Structure formats: C-alpha cells, structure tokens
Amino acid sequence: AQKVTQAQTEISVVEKEDVTLDCVYETRDTTYYLFWYKQPPSGELVFLIRRNSFDEQNEISGRYSWNFQKSTSSFNFTITASQVVDSAVYFCALSGPNTGFQKLVFGTGTRLLVSP
Amino acid sequence: DGGITQSPKYLFRKEGQNVTLSCEQNLNHDAMYWYRQDPGQGLRLIYYSQIVNDFQKGDIAEGYSVSREKKESFPLTVTSAQKNPTAFYLCASSNRARYYEQYFGPGTRLTVT
Numbered sequence: 419a420q421k422v423t424q425a426q427t428e429i430s431v432v433e434k435e436d437v438t439l440d441c442v443y444e445t446r447d448t449t450y451y452l453f454w455y456k457q458p459p460s461g462e463l464v465f466l467i468r469r470n471s472f473d474e475q476n477e478i479s480g481r482y483s484w485n486f487q488k489s490t491s492s493f494n495f496t497i498t499a500s501q502v503v504d505s506a507v508y509f510c511a512l513s514g515p516n517t518g519f520q521k522l523v524f525g526t527g528t529r530l531l532v533s534p
Numbered sequence: 535d536g537g538i539t540q541s542p543k544y545l546f547r548k549e550g551q552n553v554t555l556s557c558e559q560n561l562n563h564d565a566m567y568w569y570r571q572d573p574g575q576g577l578r579l580i581y582y583s584q585i586v587n588d589f590q591k592g593d594i595a596e597g598y599s600v601s602r603e604k605k606e607s608f609p610l611t612v613t614s615a616q617k618n619p620t621a622f623y624l625c626a627s628s629n630r631a632r633y634y635e636q637y638f639g640p641g642t643r644l645t646v647t
Contacts, residue, residue, distance in 0.1 A: 422576070451634050463577075463624065463638035509576060513634060520565060520584065520633050521592065524576030 420445045422512050424525035431500050431532055439495045439528045441510030447471075450514035452486065452493045453522065457507040466508075469493065500532045537561065538639035540625050545644045547619075555610045555642045557625035563637070564630040566608035570594060571622040571641075580623075583608055584630075612644065619646045 421444040431437045443452065454466040467477065469486050477484050481498045497504055507529045511522040538559045547553045559566065565584045569577040579592030583602040597616025602608055608627075612619045622643050626636040 427574070453634075455638075461622065461624075461641040461643075463626075465635055465637065468634055511576075520567075520582060520628070521579055522577070522636065524578075526574065526576045 420447075420450075420512050420514060420517055420523045422510050422523055422525035424508075424510055424528050426528045427526075428529040428531065431530070433502060433532055433534050434499050436496060436498050437500050437530065437532075439497075439508050439510075439530065441493045441495065441525060443491050443493065443510070443512045445491075445512060445514050445516070447514035447516050450512060451519065453511040453513075454484065454493075454495050455509045455511065457509065457527070459506070463509070466495075497530075500530075502532050502534055505530055505532045538625060538627055538637060540623075540639040540642050542642060543640065545642055547644070547646050549646055550614045551646075552614060553612050553619075553644065553646075555612065555623055555625075555644070557608045557610065557639060559606055559608075559625075559627045559637075559639075561627055561629070561637065562605070563627035564605070565628045565633055566602070567626040567628075567636060568592075568598070568600065568608070568610045569624045569626065571624060577624060580610065612646075619644060 423442045450471045452469045456464045483496045485494045507527045509527045510525045567582040568580040581600045583589035599611045624641045625639040628636045
C-alpha cells in the first residue's frame with residue numbers, strides 16, 4: 419500500500435527564518451512520483467514540484483528547495499528566508515503504478531504560519 | 535485565462551437532499567478528478583475520469599455520483615446516502631501527456647445540516 423506521512427501538523431516561524439517540512443513515504447513501487455502542493459487560505463491547491471523516483475538530484479527554485487532521499491524514503495521541502503505569503507498548508511503526495519499514476523495519495527498536510 | 539472553475543464557493547443544504555457541485559475547465563485537459571478534504575486530513579479521491587463518458591471510483595466513492603458528458607465538465611452529485619457530506623470539495627484536471635500534474639480549482643465548501 420502507498421502511504422505519505424507528514425508528521426508536523428503545524429509549524430510557526432518568524433519571517434526570514436528557514437523552515438523544513440518533512441515528508442516520509444511508503445511504496446512498493448520502484449517507479450513512482452512525489453509531489454508538493456501548497457494550499458493558501460483561499461483553498462485552491464497550487465502545484466509546486468514533481469519528482470520521479472529515478473531522479474534523486476536535489477532541486478532549488480528561488481527560496482524553495484527539495485531534498486529527495488530514497489534511502490530514507492523522504493522528500494523534504496525547505497523554505498529559505500520565509501515570508502508571510504508562505505503561510506499555507508503544504509501537502510506532500512505520491513503516485514505510482516500500483517494504484518495508478520493518476521491517483522495521488524496525499525499526506526495530512528503541514529500548516530505553516532509565518533509571522534512578521 | 536485558462537483554469538478550473540467550481541461554483542458556488544459555499545453551499546448549504548438540508549440533510550436528505552441531493553446536491554450537485556459544478557466543475558468546469560477550459561484547459562483542454564483529458565482527465566478530471568474530484569477530491570474531498572476534511573479538517574486536518576489530506577485529500578481523498580472520490581471519482582476520476584480519463585475520457586468523456588468514462589469514469590472510475592476512487593477511494594471514497596460511496597454516496598457520490600458523477601457524469602462526464604463533455605470534456606470540460608465533470609459535475610459531482612452528493613446524494614443523501616453519503617453519511618457525512620459536510621466537507622471541502624476540490625476538482626482537478628490533468629493533461630494526458632502530463633497526467634501526473636493535476637491542476638486544482640478553488641473548491642466548494644458544502645455544509646449539510
């Protein structure tokens with residue numbers, strides 16, 4: 419079975435602090451995709467990144483960076499120099515052939531509160 | 535502008551009534567999806583459709599029904615058989631070539647009393 423665990427329910431930081439959101443996944447598939455989505459207070463989910471299981475290279479996009487480690491089944495997300503606009507719920511998700519690539523399995527989300 | 539629209543943003547119904555949530559996309563995407571989100575929980579897949587006139591049950595399809603008569607539309611009906619219908623409902627779509635990138639609508643918050 420596929421499962422995504424986001425153990426951090428809520429994180430509070432002060433603006434300009436760095437923050438890391440943890441994501442641990444379980445799957446028996448050898449080929450799979452991992453995702454991060456952002457859900458601002460408006461409710462709409464915003465796609466942030468997709469990573470396939472064969473690409474363990476870390477990625478950086480502006481203040482965002484992702485650390486994918488197959489050895490620990492983790493796909494952590496770091497925001498550098500956080501801003502108030504980063505306040506949102508962040509979801510990690512997984513898809514694979516076992517349940518169909520179209521079906522995303524989501525974690526329970528981490529609520530990030532960035533105060534000025 | 536291309537995107538996904540869901541209407542209305544907030545919906546209130548009495549227990550025992552069926553209610554239909556609208557989802558329209560003008561992204562020319564082949565696949566469409568319905569998710570349910572409850573407080574403190576992740577999204578759970580209700581139904582999805584990869585082509586017109588075809589759809590599959592997700593993980594929590596009981597008490598829901600869908601139709602896909604047009605490529606751009608995928609309405610969800612919450613029936614009276616759904617035990618706990620109060621939730622936030624999100625519609626998504628994806629392109630067949632990049633099916634793993636799902637784009638989400640703004641959601642409909644349904645309250646049943």
